[in-house]
Amino acid sequence: MTAKVKELILKFSCDDQPGIVASVASLFSLQGFNIRESSQFEDVTTRRFFMRTLLESVEGPKSLADVTTAFQSVAARYKMDWSLTDGSKKAKVMIAVSQWGHCLNELLNAWKRGTLPVDIVGVVSNHETMRKLTEWYEVPYHYLPVTKETKAEQEQQMLDLMQQTDTELLVLARYMQILSDNLCKQLEGRAINIHHSFLPGFKGAKPYHQAYDRGVKLIGATAHYVTAELDEGPIIEQEVERVTHANSPEELVEIGRNTEAVVLQRAVRWHAEHRVLLNGQKTVVFTR
Template sequence: MTTHTYVLNLSCPDRKGLVHAVSGFLLDNEANIEEAAQFNDHTTGLFFMRVQFDVPTVSTASLRTALEAFAQPFSMSWSLHDALTPVKTVVLVSREGHCLNDLLFRWKSGLLPIDIRAIISNHRDFYQLAASYNVPFHHIAVTAATKAHAEERQYEIIQDEGAELVVLARYMQILSDDFSRKLAGRAINIHHSFLPSFKGAKPYYQAHEKGVKLIGATAHYVTADLDEGPIIEQDVARAFHSDTVEDLTARGRDTESQVLARAVKWHSEHRILLNGQKTVIFR
């Protein structure tokens, strides 16, 4: 029998019997559960669940209609994803290419379930790298005078490519409030510090001045508040008293690449649910 694999993410006010209700709904629709995880947030009183399941081939529209009817009595927010379809992705980058290079390599190696449709940059540095992976490269210069127009063009490309995910892979421009809102829930930024420490520009310089013994990197969703979005993943590397800023920067690049790759992987596998200013991640 031909089957199709989906991921269902949901959240709603917590109450007894939710796991039973969800599994019963899937059983009634001839689904076979492959993976399931849930979390009860006792602070907010919310219930979160991720279920991956196989179901005999049916139209996605009819499955969504059934889910709408099921979810309504529970005041349930939900999303349904095709588990086997790579997530269409657009990457923004400036002049630091280590995260971009890492994402491209992992993508082509089959390690990330994404489909990189375009690379957008405010510099020309990586057009040859993009060409080597046969990815369209768009150079859009950004100045204070052209920022609004540049973001309009960037958003056109993102929409034209049908991008479900936008990755800011060391894109060193602050997005406007309007652009941030348009990308809400589907834009991931990598910040080269262990937030909430050392926000904003030159965090490695700030860390060096403070003499910290650990430096870090943080992947988070983009919001209108600079470096304040829900955190997805973080990691650290050891710093020593003899380190220069250049030493910290070089060591931090590996951490940034790994943290961003994990965040992109979890997002594209539909493992992340937003919980206010926090995230629930079913790894």
């Protein structure tokens, strides 16, 4: 049966040229859609144009396939990289976690409250630590232990779970394993990670303790898409918190974890709402 939709989200990028917005608006007007929200941006350096539009049918539910077919002529004319999705459909998300649950709990709690527009289909972990928390939220928990020798097999199990549940996005909520290049390529644009990016000189163990020893005044976090280059993927969201000499290492850890949880939830939300568009190694994020 052909899917019927009342709301559509269009996002695209293409080389900037006259008439793009007019062509898009005209096409959807003819298809019986009204524009409820629209954001545009031109990268003046690359002359690339980006747009996200939320559309609502004023003639009742429409065939997604028919509307997609109708839009293809406009997309081809401007050589767009584009997607057209059902605005009411929630993205299916799998969360990966190790032994720290601050980001996991924030995501699960927002999802349970109904303020995070996703469908969390499961949690995978290389430890049992977060099982009780996950199952309290009545979410399936998949324990997938991993060693250097079993890494390829464990990652395949993760991919199999994603396929079985139609997972669209993998969220690394302090999952302390480096994904293989092969898995990164398979999940390109479909995996988000969180890390303490505002401590670039403090990599490895106990970064907040290193920061304390250096007397930093700002700590923060970055959510980014996962790539084969460790912590170098396109950035979706960042946040910082000011600290002082009076903060202990333990307080820095707590402040940092709170920041990580907030930043990751924002990134997941914006991805799920189709607000993030890739711009080479960067992103364009239409938050509103």
